[in-house]
Amino acid sequence: MSDAGAGEGEVMKTIAVLAAALLVLAGCGAENYVASPKKDTYLDYSGRDDLLAGGIRMIPVETPKGTYRIWTKRTGNNPTI
Numbered sequence: 001m002s003d004a005g006a007g008e009g010e011v012m013k014t015i016a017v018l019a020a021a022l023l024v025l026a027g028c029g030a031e032n033y034v035a036s037p038k039k040d041t042y043l044d045y046s047g048r049d050d051l052l053a054g055g056i057r058m059i060p061v062e063t064p065k066g067t068y069r070i071w072t073k074r075t076g077n078n079p080t081i
Contacts, residue, residue: 049057055074060067 057072057074058069059072061070
């Protein structure tokens with residue numbers, strides 16, 4: 001009688017593993033794929049005057065003591081700012 005119980009346990013274990021595998025495979029459908037936003041435009045320096053310098057510019061700042069040239073470095077490319 002104990003052998004019959006062990007056989008049922010193996011069958012239940014197999015069914016549980018198959019059910020888990022089916023759930024995993026069902027969740028891998030192509031319709032659930034969400035494309036990430038384009039990242040190739042983040043470091044797009046085309047059309048910028050600081051293209052050759054990698055985002056480095058000297059900007060003039062006028063003060064009562066005179067005009068100074070301040071070194072700036074641009075990181076990234078956020079078109080909304």
